[in-house]
Amino acid sequence: MKGFASRCVKRLFLAGPIAALFLFNAASSWSQSSNYEFNDSHFHLTNNIQEGPGIREFVGMMGDKAGRVAVFGVPLQQEWSYRVDGDRAPSYYLHSDAPLYYYSFTDATIAMEYKSLTKEQQARFDPMITGFNPADMYAADHVRRVLETFPGVFTGIGEFAIHKEFVSAKIPGEVASLQNPALDRLLDFAGQVGLVVLIHNDIDVPFAKEGAEPAYLGEMKALFKRHRNATIIWAHTGLGRTVRPGKNHTTRIEEILKDPNFDHVYFDLAWDEVAKYFVGTPETTAAIGALIQRYPDRFLFGTDAVAPADQSKYLAVFNQYQPLWNSLDAKTSRKVRLENYQRIFDEGRRKVRNWESMHVPTLKSNMARETPISSN
């Protein structure tokens, strides 16, 4: 019996990583062979009050349009303050003067939604950890705890925000900053693990004077330089609802793209508020299109859809970008819509699974329990 058990354990022990590798390769070749319109690097399954469609319902919205999706909740919960809003229950951060607060349970919700899927469906998602306060030195510990609690689930961290118009000022306590060592600790950890980082940081303050250096560009570059080990996606190319692209926006982005110190930095085109700039006039579409053509491996499409009610709402931003898709050559368009996602998130998955196999106590203790038996 002992010999049989030992052979079984040995076989399982070998089969684990090999099976995982096979599944990983199967998932990867699955996505390469399929003819989807896009992969979505930026998707919120839930809104500011943690409501949204179930993930299985959302798979129906992806349909044959979206192949893979980086999925996360929203880390900032809008408080319903009866003293401020009475019976008018707010569901969006702009709908109330009451504060926002970090709601870490969002990560557990996303993990449990993901775990409710079949293996084939899971292969279409890259869940992201968002439920931490980036001004807290313990933020990195939250990320580690989520990986330990839900091994095999997450690929990255984000979308989390440092400077964000209308949002940052609504969070009580210390305001997040690009110069805070807590953010460095977080990104150091992301780099060690291989977690893909999706960061929202406005490049400038709202309604800035044209021509002046954007308020946060220098600090953002310094942050990137301090974290060359991490794979970082700068959401929305730094733009926002009122943070408009100045005349030199594409030049400033290009300065990052052409500098080898920033070859770990990528940009997403997510959010209808950003699409409105890039397809606003034929000239702006031509300018961003030409930049993407020069650096075709560095841009990702994301919807930034938040808890969509149906497929047409989910696809709206992709359709809004039609003038941009028309302006790109077929190869570049395919990279931005599909292949850059695949490359970046495949690498993230592989690294995070590898880190988990070496650092997650439950996985490690399984190995430790197996080792003495198999050595008999």
Ligand SMILES: [Zn+2]
């Ligand atoms: Zn954002």
